[in-house]
Amino acid sequence: xxxxxxxxxxxxxxxxxxxxxxxxxxxxxPGDIEIQxxxxxxxxxxxxxxxxxxxxxxLFSIVRRL
Numbered sequence: 603x604x605x606x607x608x609x610x611x612x613x614x615x616x617x618x619x620x621x622x623x624x625x626x627x628x629x630x631x632p633g634d635i636e637i638q639x640x641x642x643x644x645x646x647x648x649x650x651x652x653x654x655x656x657x658x659x660x661l662f663s664i665v666r667r668l
Contacts, residue, residue, distance in 0.1 A: 610665065628654075 629636075633649030 629647040631649040
C-alpha cells in the first residue's frame with residue numbers, strides 16, 4: 603500500500619469520526635439489530651454497515667479511476 607493511498611484512508615477515517623455526530627441515521631436503519639436487556643446492551647448496525655460498504659466501494663472505484 604502506497605503512502606498516497608494510506609493518506610486517503612487516514613483522512614477518510616478522520617473525517618468520518620469527526621462527522622459521526624452529523625450522521626444520526628447510522629445505526630438506526632431498518633435492519634439494524636439492537637438488543638437491550640436489564641444489564642445488557644448490544645448493537646449491531648447490519649443495514650448501516652452494508653450501506654456504508656456500498657458507498658465506500660463506489661467512492662474508492664471513482665478514486666481509483668482518477
